[in-house]
Amino acid sequence: MRARNLAPLFFILAVAIGLLVWNFIKGNEPQLGLDLQGGVSVVLQPVEDGEVVEDVDSDLIDQSIEIIRNRIDAFGVAEPEISSQGSTVLVQLPGIEDQEAALDLVGQTAELRFRPVISVGEPPKEGDDERIEELRAALGMPEGVTAQQVSAEEQQLMLEQSGTVPPGTVPPGTVPPGTTATTAPAETTATTGPPGGEGAAPAGPTRYRVAQGPDTTGTTATTTTDTTATGSTDTTGTTAPGGGTEPVETPEPLNQYGIDVYSEEFGELLSLETSQRELTPPEDDQAEATVILPELDADGNEVRRYELGPTELTGDALENAVPSLSPEGAWVVLPTFKEGAEGIDQFNEVASRCVARDPSCPTGALGIVLDGVVISAPNIQQPTYERDQIQITGDFTRESAESLALALRYGALPVELEPQQVQTVSATLGEGALRTGIIAGAVAILLVGAYMCVYYRLLGLVGMLSLVVSGLLLWSIICWLGATLTLAGVVGIVMSIGVSLDSNVVYYENIKDDIRNGRTLGSAVDRAFDSAFSTIVKADLASLIGAGLLYFLTVGPVRGFALYLGLMTILDLVASYFFMRPLAIALGQSKLGNRPQLFGIPRPQASEPVAAGGEA
Structure with missing residues (x-):
């Protein structure tokens, strides 16, 4: 042959x-699947007021499956199988050791939480440790003192001196990347700050330079955005008589170490320190705790890391949220809060503190968190809002706007699920x-x-x-x-x-x-x-x-x-x-x-x- x-x-x-x-x-x-390595299989059925619900909207079931899948991925279960069977949900978790914790994780009704953003950083990468040492030496940072401590002291002293932190005076690096920490005049268009540029403050006694973080262009799964009243906007720079731009003014540092917290080097150090901190594990993600949580892209990769304060309000304050096109043709999300103390009053109380740069909300941004992941971190631009006159703007596509609106509507499991059948192998x-x-x-x-x-x-x-x-x-x-x-x-x-x-x-x-x-x-x-x-x-x-x-x-x-x-x-x-x-x-x-x-x-x-x- x-x-x-x-x-x-x-x-x-x-x-x-x-x-x-x-x-x-x-x-x-x-x-290996459940039947070959052991694990838990559970059939979840929707209930309402203790009664089994037979006819459930398929969209609600699909959203429940997505939320459950995200929880299980965070729990570290390899190759889970989650599928709908009519109005029930089948969850198979092979190789799970803590079976009781897994069952609690699957069926619990998680909260959509609104947490103030304390600082923001990128995911840790090689060379960060060396760069941190360089920046600390250049800034003259004392041993054992962190950039976050210096920033907090600076803002506290500003509060004691003037009774408020003027908008725009936030030390660089504390503002979520791609946003501008400003309050906008009415009847103009909301925009995000230029990549790596300077965001300007609104009308006020003094304007200070705000160093920006990395560009967020291209991030569509979860987007750093601005929150404005409908029709309001952000502005960059200060218009001087004759149409020119006034120069920004950098104040003298007030902290005891004399460190210039308004320099780009300090902003970079603050961001890197946040990046180096370990993410908060799911079991420690409690509403009253300060946490470190990620923002993920569409593929589940970490793109940003947030230090967030205790929860200020939950998804229970929301009534609805829908995606919409703005007059300029950009996609926005329009949340509607409930009336009174259980809704918009709660949000406005937090908004007023964020705009004033209260130490509890030093960046002026409010992180929206679902199941331990930051899905958006809008910058609050006004101290008060009408409950149905709020819009979240940003680098949205139609899909990402719909995704955020869906998460706001059904932040917790959209239907209550309880185990119908549990099989342990x-x-x-x-x-x-x-x-x-x-x-x-x-x-x-x-x-x-x-x-x-x-x-x-x-x-x-x-x-x-x-x-x-x-x-x-x-x-x-x-x-x-x-x-x-x-x-x-x-x-x-x-x-x-x-x-x-x-x-x-x-x-x-x-x-x-x-x-x-x-x-x-x-x-x-x-x-x-x-x-x-x-x-x-x-x-x-x-x-x-x-x-x-x-x-x-x-x-x-x-x-x-x-x-x-x-x-x-x-x-x-x-x-x-x-x-x-x-x-x-x-x-x-x-x-x-x-x-x-x-x-x-x-x-x-x-x-x-x-x-x-x-x-x-």
Whole structure:
């Protein structure tokens, strides 16, 4: 057989072995499902006033699933499965150790919390420690004193001296990146500050320079924004008579260390110190505590880190929130607060402190937090608002505006969920199920392997080697994807053994038919594959259709069964063409082909005529 005919064989072997070695080096391995490693499965049903609710809006169920998924991701559960089943929600948490805590986490009605922003930083990165030391030395920071302590002292002394902190005098680095700490005059347009530029204060006794943090352009999942009354805006700079701009004025520092808290270096140090602080774990994220929480992008990566004060109000104060287009064509979010002390009065009390730069809200920004993640940090620009005349502006897209509005409407779980059914699978039981599945697969392979080798001899060995190649490819794929392997998936793999070997039987029987028609083995192994492969494709296509329907129309373990059955069926086609065919042809056209009994093909009887046109 020519070398080029063996190229597919070498190719598939190189791919299978290469992927296996690569996964081994990378340490990739499949995730085990609930039934193989133990864990908790819970069915949650919606209730209202203690009564089960049968007819629930699908949007509410979808929002509940998203909130539950975010909670579980923060809890660190690998490969959870969360899906809706009518008006109920199925949650499967494999490998969970603290099962009671997990159940509390899944069903609890979390609060949407409004927390004042104390400081902001980027996620920690390499080189931050060295830069902090450089900045501390340049600023003359005393040993054991943090930038946050100096900033707090500065603002406290300003309060004692003047009774208020003039807007715009916030030390740089304490304002959320991409915002301007200002109160805006009415009847103009709200904007965010320029990237890395200077935000100006509103009308007031003195304007001070405010150093800006990094640009937030492009952040769409959670956006740092301004909060303004509808029709109000932020302004940059101070207009002087004649249309010019007055220069900003930097005051003398009041803190006991004489450190210039208005310098860009101090702002950078304050931001870096915030970045270096550890995120608050979920169990310590209490309403009355000061916390460090992240802001995440659409892919779940941390883009900013906030130090936040105790919760000032919760989502209970909100009545509604909708996305909208502003007159300028920009997407905004319009929250509506409840009336009275339980709603807008609470918000206005916090807003007045933020605008005055009270030590409890030194940046003038209010973080909106859901399940331990900052979803927005708008800058408060007025001391009081009408309950339905508030808008959150920023670098919104339609999707991000809708997402924020949805979170504000349904910050807590939009419907109360309680466990309908809880199933706990111990790790020991899971290990037993895995062991049983492996034994079943091994027995199946041994039995069919023995049958194939007895009946088809060398061709049977080719079939078993083809099955090994398919198995290596499947293992590499599920390791690379980090897919979850369940007991149903193991059943699907075991069943696919029969599907794969059916392809071999179809090919081998075609070879026998050709030999009966007078062809030699060397000729038959090549020519029989074309007609056999057509039959193999049709049979495998039927299996794929069934697997596809099961995967898309069912939920839970059945999908795992369908996934692995479908994958093995596809790999059977690959192995048949790239491995079984060239190896069978190579053996058939070698010297071994002169001994057809080695291939499970009896020698023709001497009296048996050879069909006309047969090839030698």
